[in-house]
Amino acid sequence: MFSKNIQNLKTSPVRELIPYSKKAKDAGVDIIHLNIGQPDLETPKEFFEAIENFGERTIAYSDSSGRKELIDSIKKYYNNLGINYENDEILITAGGSEALLFTLMTLFNAGEEVLIPEPYYANYNSFFAMLGIKVVGIPTKFEENFKLPEKSVIENLITEKTKAIMFSNPGNPTGSVYSKDELLMLNEISKDRNLFLISDEVYREFIYDGKDTVSCGTFVDNLDRIILIDSISKRFSTCGARVGTILNKNKEFMSYILKLCQSRLSISTLDMVGAEALYRCMGKDYYEAVNKKYMERRDFLYEGLNKIDGVVLNKPEGAFYCIVELPVKDATDFSKWLLGEFSYDNSTVMLAPAKGFYQNEELGLNKIRISYALELDRLEKAIKIIDLGLKKYNNK
Ligand SMILES: Cc1ncc(COP(=O)(O)O)c(C=O)c1O
Incomplete structure (x- = not known):
């Protein structure tokens, strides 16, 4: 049934x-x-103040792609990190969770494969199961703090059904952070084998001891294939305000994501008002x-x-x-x-x-x-x- x-x-x-x-x-x-x-x-008070000062008398649907003011401030936040995305390369979603779901819906047919270092964030499994995506685990070792294996190990897991490599960095549940070299290696594989790289960076600010890592958004030679997943949940202690982001430069990919956004009309207008203030006001x-x-x-x-x-x-x-x-x-x-x-x-x-x-x-x-x-x-x-x-x- x-x-x-x-x-x-x-x-x-x-x-x-x-x-x-x-x-x-x-x-x-x-x-x-x-x-x-x-x-x-x-949660920083700026979030609540912005909502209190929301001057409109009706809570209307917002643009399906997200409020322009929020997209502008996210664009600036990325600019400050030395990463450049244009407004139409940024779409706002109901949390990182919807960003992940829409991304997977857009890339995968049932039966196709995703490569993912394990252990990985368990909620990914719901999305994989919902869409009939086959998970192929990239082995990592507890004793090596979950660092990625050699390039050849990953390449040997690729089949004609592999569509993407997906990971979270910094990692949930491992707490490990991939080095710039490890990420560059994944970027090379993505380019050589024409695979999407889904980089879930919702913990971007939580990196300790000055560990040498980068956002995959800095790999400017491959931004058509790199899909950045982001969220305000952890960054600003706002898990219950459902605001996430997909960033990508592939126009066709983004047009499909936009259609999915249009199908659910809008995310919470007030959550976006609060999120905009946070991105605008919170700094280094x-x-x-x-x-x-x-x-x-x-x-x-x-x-x-x-x-x-x-x-x-x-x-x-x-x-x-x-x-x-x-x-x-x-x-x-x-x-x-x-x-x-x-x-x-x-x-x-x-x-x-x-x-x-x-x-x-x-x-x-x-x-x-x-x-x-x-x-x-x-x-x-x-x-x-x-x-x-x-x-x-x-x-x-
Ligand atoms: C790795 C990872 N990605 C994405 C999410 C989704 O977060 P949200 O939907 O609240 O943005 C979480 C939440 O715990 C997470 O740990």
């Missing part, structure tokens, strides 16, 4: 845990959420202050987890995630146990088992993904709970 593609939708890696977390919550246990990639910082100081805050949390988490016997992790280079290997056989079972049977000071933690981020789930079996978008005191307590929990779980 229902479509095969819909029935094939994979569910989120934490879905299995939800009944356990609900039970713990109902029992009055405070749950520290290390499973959610939602920044907790305050803001990005630096946010970066500093997340780097502090990164350092705190990394040092704390490293002290726990048997816990292994790479130092995250960007975004606000990391994959952590635990001294357990099955991290999903441990995560359920933490929610269902363990608490410290009436608190416990909710983790995201890492297997759901892999095509080859075996690779993620003893690992979790942690999101450290939390205040230090919450992180401190979470680390303590993981430490005590592991000791008790392993002595059961």
